Amino acid sequence: MLIAKVVGTTVSTIKDEKLTGRKLLILRQTDETGAPFGKPYVAVDTLDAGVGDLVLTAHGSGGRQTALTKNSPVDAVIMAVIDHLQVNGEVVYCKE
Amino acid sequence: MLIAKVVGTTVSTIKDEKLTGRKLLILRQTDETGAPFGKPYVAVDTLDAGVGDLVLTAHGSGGRQTALTKNSPVDAVIMAVIDHLQVNGEVVYCKE
Amino acid sequence: MLIAKVVGTTVSTIKDEKLTGRKLLILRQTDETGAPFGKPYVAVDTLDAGVGDLVLTAHGSGGRQTALTKNSPVDAVIMAVIDHLQVNGEVVYCKE
Amino acid sequence: MLIAKVVGTTVSTIKDEKLTGRKLLILRQTDETGAPFGKPYVAVDTLDAGVGDLVLTAHGSGGRQTALTKNSPVDAVIMAVIDHLQVNGEVVYCKE
Amino acid sequence: MLIAKVVGTTVSTIKDEKLTGRKLLILRQTDETGAPFGKPYVAVDTLDAGVGDLVLTAHGSGGRQTALTKNSPVDAVIMAVIDHLQVNGEVVYCKE
Numbered sequence: 001m002l003i004a005k006v007v008g009t010t011v012s013t014i015k016d017e018k019l020t021g022r023k024l025l026i027l028r029q030t031d032e033t034g035a036p037f038g039k040p041y042v043a044v045d046t047l048d049a050g051v052g053d054l055v056l057t058a059h060g061s062g063g064r065q066t067a068l069t070k071n072s073p074v075d076a077v078i079m080a081v082i083d084h085l086q087v088n089g090e091v092v093y094c095k096e
Numbered sequence: 097m098l099i100a101k102v103v104g105t106t107v108s109t110i111k112d113e114k115l116t117g118r119k120l121l122i123l124r125q126t127d128e129t130g131a132p133f134g135k136p137y138v139a140v141d142t143l144d145a146g147v148g149d150l151v152l153t154a155h156g157s158g159g160r161q162t163a164l165t166k167n168s169p170v171d172a173v174i175m176a177v178i179d180h181l182q183v184n185g186e187v188v189y190c191k192e
Numbered sequence: 193m194l195i196a197k198v199v200g201t202t203v204s205t206i207k208d209e210k211l212t213g214r215k216l217l218i219l220r221q222t223d224e225t226g227a228p229f230g231k232p233y234v235a236v237d238t239l240d241a242g243v244g245d246l247v248l249t250a251h252g253s254g255g256r257q258t259a260l261t262k263n264s265p266v267d268a269v270i271m272a273v274i275d276h277l278q279v280n281g282e283v284v285y286c287k288e
Numbered sequence: 289m290l291i292a293k294v295v296g297t298t299v300s301t302i303k304d305e306k307l308t309g310r311k312l313l314i315l316r317q318t319d320e321t322g323a324p325f326g327k328p329y330v331a332v333d334t335l336d337a338g339v340g341d342l343v344l345t346a347h348g349s350g351g352r353q354t355a356l357t358k359n360s361p362v363d364a365v366i367m368a369v370i371d372h373l374q375v376n377g378e379v380v381y382c383k384e
Numbered sequence: 385m386l387i388a389k390v391v392g393t394t395v396s397t398i399k400d401e402k403l404t405g406r407k408l409l410i411l412r413q414t415d416e417t418g419a420p421f422g423k424p425y426v427a428v429d430t431l432d433a434g435v436g437d438l439v440l441t442a443h444g445s446g447g448r449q450t451a452l453t454k455n456s457p458v459d460a461v462i463m464a465v466i467d468h469l470q471v472n473g474e475v476v477y478c479k480e
Contacts, residue, residue, distance in 0.1 A: 043097070075156055083300055
C-alpha cells in the first residue's frame with residue numbers, strides 16, 4: 001500500500017456504468033511525514049475520506065476487494081484513513 | 097487510476113482475435129491540470145473518447161472489468177471521461 | 193499496453209514445461225514514432241512477429257489471456273502488430 | 289519480492305472492515321546489505337516482524353495469498369523475515 | 385519478463401508456511417548482454433538455477449503459475465535459464 005494525501009476530486013458524466021455513484025478522488029503519494037511528492041493518481045473512496053486526509057491506498061486487484069469496488073474497472077482504493085504514523089519509535093504524523 | 101490525455105490512434109491488422117473491433121488509443125499521463133508528461137501508452141476505449149479528451153485509465157486486471165475487454169489480452173482501459181478536476185477547492189481542469 | 197519494438201530472440205533449454213514451443217522475444221519500449229528507449233524486456237509472441245516490428249504488449253495477467261499463454265508463468269504477450277500510429281491527426285509511424 | 293526494512297507502524301481507526309486486527313507496517317526497500325532507499329510503503333505483517341527487521345514483501349495479488357490477507361483490500365504482505373543474505377558467495381547481511 | 389542475473393541467496397527461518405522448502409534467490413535485472421543494473425529483487429527458483437546464471441523472471445500473478453509457487457505469497461519466479469540472446473541478428477550473450 002502507498003501512503004497518500006487526498007488533494008482533490010474528479011467529476012465524470014461519461015463513465016463505465018459500474019462506476020455510477022462511486023467517488024473518485026485525486027491523491028498524491030507522500031512520505032511517512034505526509035509530505036506529498038510525484039504526480040497525482042486517482043482512487044475510489046469507500047471510507048468518506050476528505051481533501052487533506054492522509055490515507056492508505058491498495059492497488060491492482062487489491063483495489064477491487066471491497067463491497068463497493070468488486071468487479072469494477074478500477075485499480076486503486078482508499079482502504080484506511082491514517083490516524084498516526086510512527087517511525088523508529090517517534091510519531092512522525094498525527095491527524096489533526 | 098491515472099489521469100491521461102488521448103493523443104492518438106493505432107491501427108493493427110495482425111492482432112489477437114479477441115481485439116477485433118476494439119479501439120486502441122494512444123494516451124499520455126497528465127498532471128491534475130491536464131498537462132501531459134512521460135512516454136505514451138495504449139488503452140482500450142469503451143466510451144467513444146476522442147483525441148484531446150482527458151480521461152481516467154484503469155490498469156492491470158482492472159482493465160478487463162468491462163463488457164468489451166473481459167478475457168482479452170489487454171491491460172488498460174479508459175473507464176471515465178473527465179468533466180472537471182478540482183484540487184484544494186479550486187477547479188484546475190474543465191472540459192471545453 | 194506498451195508500444196515496443198522487437199529487437200531480438202531468446203533461447204532457453206531449461207524452462208518451465210508450459211513454455212515448451214513458445215517464442216520469447218526481446219523488446220524495447222518505444223515512443224509513438226517507434227524510437228526505442230529504456231532497458232529490454234521479454235514477451236511471448238503469439239502473432240509471428242519479427243525483429244524490427246513495432247508491436248503492442250499487454251502485461252501482467254493480461255499477458256495470459258491468449259490461447260498460447262493461458263496458465264503459463266509469463267507476464268507479457270505481444271497482442272498486436274502495429275500498422276500505423278497517428279498522433280494529433282498526423283501519421284507518426286507507418287510499417288514499411 | 290522486495291528486500292525491505294521495517295521502519296515503523298500505522299494506526300487507522302477508519303478502515304475497511306476486513307482490515308480489523310491486521311498490523312500494517314511501514315517499510316523501505318533496501319539493497320542486499322539492508323541499506324534502505326526510496327520512499328516508504330506499507331505491508332500487512334503476518335509474521336510478527338518488528339521495527340528494524342529485514343524482510344521480504346510480496347506484492348500485488350501475491351500479497352493476498354496468506355490466511356490473514358485473503359480477499360482483503362491489500363497489495364503487499366511480509367512473507368519472510370530474513371536471517372541472512374549471501375551475494376557472490378559472501379554473507380552481506382546477517383540478522384543480529 | 386525481465387532478463388536477470390542470479391547474484392545471491394536468502395535464508396529465512398520465519399516465513400509463510402507455503403514457502404517451506406522453496407529456494408528464494410537474489411537477482412538483478414540486466415540488459416540484453418547480461419550486464420546488471422538497478423537494485424536487487426528476489427524470486428522463487430523452480431529450475432535449480434545457480435549464482436551467475438542469466439535467467440528470465442515472470443512477475444505478479446505470473447509468478448504463481450508453476451507447480452511449486454501456486455497459491456503461495458510470492459510475486460516472481462524464475463521460469464527459464466537463458467542459453468543465448470540474439471539482438472539484431474547478433475549473438476550478444478552466450479551461456480558459458
